[in-house]
Amino acid sequence: MKTGSRIRLLALIAAGALVIAAAFSAPPSVGNAFEQVRSRGVLVCGVTSGARPFGFLDQQSRELTGYDVDFCKAVARRMGVRAELVAVSVEQRIPELNSGRIDLLVAVLGWTPERAREIDYSHRYFVSRQVVIVRPGSAIRSLADLDGRKISAAKGSTAEQYLRAIVPGARLLTFQDPSSGFLALTQGKVDAMAITDLAAIQFRQKSSVDFTLLSPPLKVEPWGLAVRKGEKLMLEAVNRALDELETSGEAVAIFDRWFGAHTEYAQRRHFSIGPIDSLPLDASGEGATVARLLKRLPTLLLNGLVITVKLFMCSWLLAFGLGLSLTVFRTSPVRAANWVVSTYVELTRNIPLLAQLMFWYFAMPSLLPLAAQDWIEAHDGEFLLAILALGCALAGYFSEAMRSGIRAVPKTQMEAGRALGFSYIATMRHVILPQGLRYSIPPLINLTVLLFQNTSIALAIGVHELMYQTRSVVNETYLTVEVFGVTTLIYLAGSTLLTFIGSRLERRFGQSETAR
């Protein structure tokens, strides 16, 4: 495609994106949720599926159960309707509530002023203590020592927000769920972890790894059920139900069932159900955090872009170098080398990148000797492992593209080279590869663009690249259209630039059809 028409095309796309953005900016309508629930006879609750003992999947029955689930059922019963459970992720729970898919959120939701602007909280039904845990013998003895350290927290959790506010100098690594964060702590990938005291108790029992709790706790936070903003009747009904549960003693019974003397937690309830009145975070003014974040938004995205570019360049170099060596082995006359390389290529090409990344990040370090593990962790582990995962995976694709290029070089070239007295390696180096690589420029360009785009997958292991930053900014500011729009344009520009450079290269070095 010519450059002029490509630019026109981009302008067209940008204009289209703006129109679509404008269309979606309209807020969703506020219906009467309470009436709907009553007429349906069903209360749809959003609960988490991975937060034992609040909302989790029972392994035997494979059904959702827990403290949150019991509260949902009890509230539904008091409202005279049936409860239906929908599993939501910690991160997606508020968007899911606001999209109208669920009526009531009972999903380990702590009170924060930012969230209180998005949704309406009911009375508190649980009060949690957020603590910071470290490995035993760690040099970190108080919250102040966390400055400049790597700390893990669950993605979108309140711990994440408290840490940002209380220890701004700490490097936060967020994980899809508490267990992955804990695994990172035990594997030494992070220095500390912010979790609830209950989760800490649970990890202590479940895992053979010991750890120390820092005192005082990071934060004491009330939790509430949540309804969509402005659903007054619904909120009143929920609060009435909660009050009734409290006076009837049902609420204490639910607490004892999950946390009481006969459970692994052996706790007594240290709170009562009632209105949430305190302002535990950022009492200086509503939206102060959002405003602060908005000011930092360009910096955050730029930092993300820098990491994306670094990740892309390093993994490209690895993919190209490894791919080239693989190709040489694969086209060699040695049978065994052939077989090993083609197995490698098939493996990398037939396993999703995400699965390969998960393997590299969670499984590979534990297979290495301790010294190597320590070295990786000391050198920005998640970034290094992301480079390795992406580079090694793409090497398979690169090598396949190079091999098909080499196949296009006539066999007689090799024979002629050998006849002239060149060794196999020398013929490869001076005759076959230079020609073969030229044939493989077009597929290599496509793969390069795909590699650039696939760096975004590194967000799954907590690399703070562009997509990761985008998502965390959106989760805190809710400026979805604007921030997603900017990031989309950045990726589009990057891909276009790479394609453009590629077409230049192809024109300069490429093997045209007529030359064959």
Added chain:
Amino acid sequence: MLQILHDYGVLFLVGTFPNGPLGGLAGTLLLATLAAALALPLSIVLAVARIDNRRVYSAPASAVVTLMRGTPLLMVIFWSNYALPLLVGGSVGPFWVMLGALVVYQSAYLAEVVRAGINALPRGQYEAARALGLSHKETLVRIILPQALYNSFPALLAQFVSIIKETSLGFVIGVHEFSTAAAEANNDLLVKPVQIFSLLAITYFVVCFVFASMARSLERHMGMAKGVAPA
């Protein structure tokens, strides 16, 4: 390893079904199949529009293809997660969000495959049909597309492998599929990441390799050569 299979085998295969939504490997395959079935017709429309001489048709189609090919799938998923509920008017689960994203994203990639199939046909086919008095539309529907789709079948099948691999990204928004099941098992077990993620990788490999091999042998059978894209 056997103990893991014994404890989590069902979760890996079907997720929480029948108590909850279908997930695990079955969820992955269902998602991929639905996405492919819905994206193919869309991609044919896109491909035909793209090769049209009239810019009213070709420009928007090119724009969609360029946009999708220039954007990471994750970005499309996040957009779908945001926009689909607004389009439908509330009430969209992660499975449907992922399906929507995959259909839109893959229709652009499949369109390129179909377009390549059309372009590979000798120009004489079109000219001969027109000379025999068939209209442009008739020529496309009765002469060009049947041959082009037949010829690009191996490449389409190879693209299906990409779709299977791409469903794994549903993990990021909590779709009940195979990677999510593995992550859930890992969270529950906590101390056996090597075994669980090896199992995940091997199973994906077996499934994808079977389809990729089918695509390749078909390709050899039909005497064509095409590549596969990563996911």
